[in-house]
Amino acid sequence: MRELEANETLRRDVKRAIEAGLPAYAECGGLMYLSRSIRWRGERAAMVGAIPADAVMNERPIGRGYAHLVATGAAPWRGLAAGEEIEAHEFHHASLENVAPELAYAWRVTRGHGIDGERDGIVLGNLLASFCHLRGAGERGWARALVEAARRRATQPAGALIEEGTA
Numbered sequence: 001m002r003e004l005e006a007n008e009t010l011r012r013d014v015k016r017a018i019e020a021g022l023p024a025y026a027e028c029g030g031l032m033y034l035s036r037s038i039r040w041r042g043e044r045a046a047m048v049g050a051i052p053a054d055a056v057m058n059e060r061p062i063g064r065g066y067a068h069l070v071a072t073g074a075a076p077w078r079g080l081a082a083g084e085e086i087e088a089h090e091f092h093h094a095s096l097e098n099v100a101p102e103l104a105y106a107w108r109v110t111r112g113h114g115i116d117g118e119r120d121g122i123v124l125g126n127l128l129a130s131f132c133h134l135r136g137a138g139e140r141g142w143a144r145a146l147v148e149a150a151r152r153r154a155t156q157p158a159g160a161l162i163e164e165g166t167a
Contacts, residue, residue, distance in 0.1 A: 041057070077126060
């Protein structure tokens with residue numbers, strides 16, 4: 001936690017890249033790193049600040065086991081239609097506090113916990129960040145869609161967003 005906080009150059013560069021529209025995907029610890037801060041055992045450390053929320057490590061797991069998600073249609077580059085079902089898993093001791101109320105979410109949680117027991121997959125521009133772990137391989141995997149979005153982004157003007165549903 002302290003080492004991540006100490007690397008101010010990396011934190012600043014990551015935040016700038018996300019704000020500039022670079023497609024990015026973060027799961028679990030990545031979501032925590034992109035938040036404003038992490039609190040653990042009474043200590044707080046500044047993180048990237050791309051996600052308007054603060055991560056808190058809890059003594060007991062918050063989300064554990066298989067998760068079932070339903071796409072809201074808000075994912076920036078994954079290309080899932082609203083209503084599509086996604087199987088995932090989660091195991092996290094972290095939760096988010098002070099979450100900006102206006103955030104969009106890629107998924108509605110029907111089994112599991114996700115971010116708040118009802119939603120997961122924070123969407124900010126071309127960033128998709130969640131506590132749930134999705135399968136990355138295959139036709140419905142996120143990895144191919146992310147790479148395709150990054151390729152498209154490379155040919156667009158700085159700050160442009162990838163159109164929803166094109167990946």
